[in-house]
Structure formats: C-alpha cells, structure tokens
Amino acid sequence: MAMDFSAMCPRYEWAVELLSKRWTSLILRALMDGPRRFTEVRDYVPGLSDRLLSERLQELEAAGVVERRVYPQRPVVIEYDLTEKGRDLRGVLEAIQAWANRWVEVEETPHAVGFP
C-alpha cells in the first residue's frame, strides 16, 4: 500500500525541517543504541563542534526527541538519551542506511556532487 505523495503534508514538512538541520541526523544515530554523554556524542560525529552539538541537543530536547539526564554525583554525570518519540525515528535512520548501502559508493564524497 503505497503512501500518497500527491500533495505536500505539513506534518512531513515539520519532520523534514527537524531532521534536516545540519548534524541532527548524525546526532540521532549516535543516540540510537542507547544514552551517551556529551563528549561521546561529539566523538561519534566527525567534525562536530561543542557549540553546534549543544545547540542541536537543545533543539532536539525542545522537540521532545532527546532527554537530558543529570546524575547528581561528583563529578556530575550528564547523559543524553532518546525519548520514545526519538527512538521511533529508528525506521527513518534504517531507511536512510538501507538506501545508502544500495546506492552510495564509498569513493563518493559530498564534495564530488558540489556540497560545501
């Protein structure tokens, strides 16, 4: 049963706007298999700065996709985890990975098609 894409859908637009922010789909991948600390997410995503990671995590929290957990020990431990809404994005990430496995050559870099 194919979905109907004959017209735009505001829900789709909203989802795409969330997922298309630079780094977001990479950060979500970092969290897909369980909670991580800030530095663990940063180290998982090549090239991601502290400033942008912090910005994106705040946006994902505001969108109800990521949860920030503070463990009040010494030193304080802060973890980021997906909410149920966030974990449910697994299907999207798997679809992207499946397509990439079929179509993306490892030699193919973003630069080759004119990305910054």
Place this chain on the structure above:
Amino acid sequence: MAMDFSAMCPRYEWAVELLSKRWTSLILRALMDGPRRFTEVRDYVPGLSDRLLSERLQELEAAGVVERRVYPQRPVVIEYDLTEKGRDLRGVLEAIQAWANRWVEVEETPHAVGFP
C-alpha cells in the same frame, strides 16, 4: 534484525548530507509520484524560490537522483523525473511520513521549537 548504529558510517553521512540540504526532501516528495515540470515542483513546495529550486535540482542531477528531460517541441517542455536511485528513496520518505503521522501535531510548527 536491528541495524547496527554503534559507529558512524560514511555512506550514511553522505546520504544525510544529500537529503538534509534545505528543500531537498520536499522536492523529492514532489517527484515521488511521477515527473513534473519546474513550475509544478515549485508550486508543490510552499515557499520555494525559482533560484533555490534550480540549485537543488542541479545537485540532485549531479547526485544521480533526478533526471532532466527536454522535449524539443515548441514551446520546449522540460520535465524532472526521479532516476531509479531517486525512486528508491521512497522508503525514506515513507518512514519520515509514518513517523510524522504518529508524532507531529499539526499545531506544532517549526517556529515553536526554535527553527528559523
């Protein structure tokens, strides 16, 4: 059988960089059910300018996802269609739509979570 997201994958990074460019996932949706002319794509995607549509279509052509077809009649007719690689993105779009149907409230606008 869950996919392994324990480490980053260059193919995934490349796919995400392609799909995350502003407007791209909306333009792909416009083409998912068959070829359209330039103005038809523009009218399908709210807020998309001629200049940015043209840029995005060129990128998608370079990435082998979209094909530009010129029918040399008078006036010349130009259509944009997905290639096999592009049509195979249907699974990604369907996963986004399915998630959006489950989690995105129509009242929820991108502005509400701090998007530009």
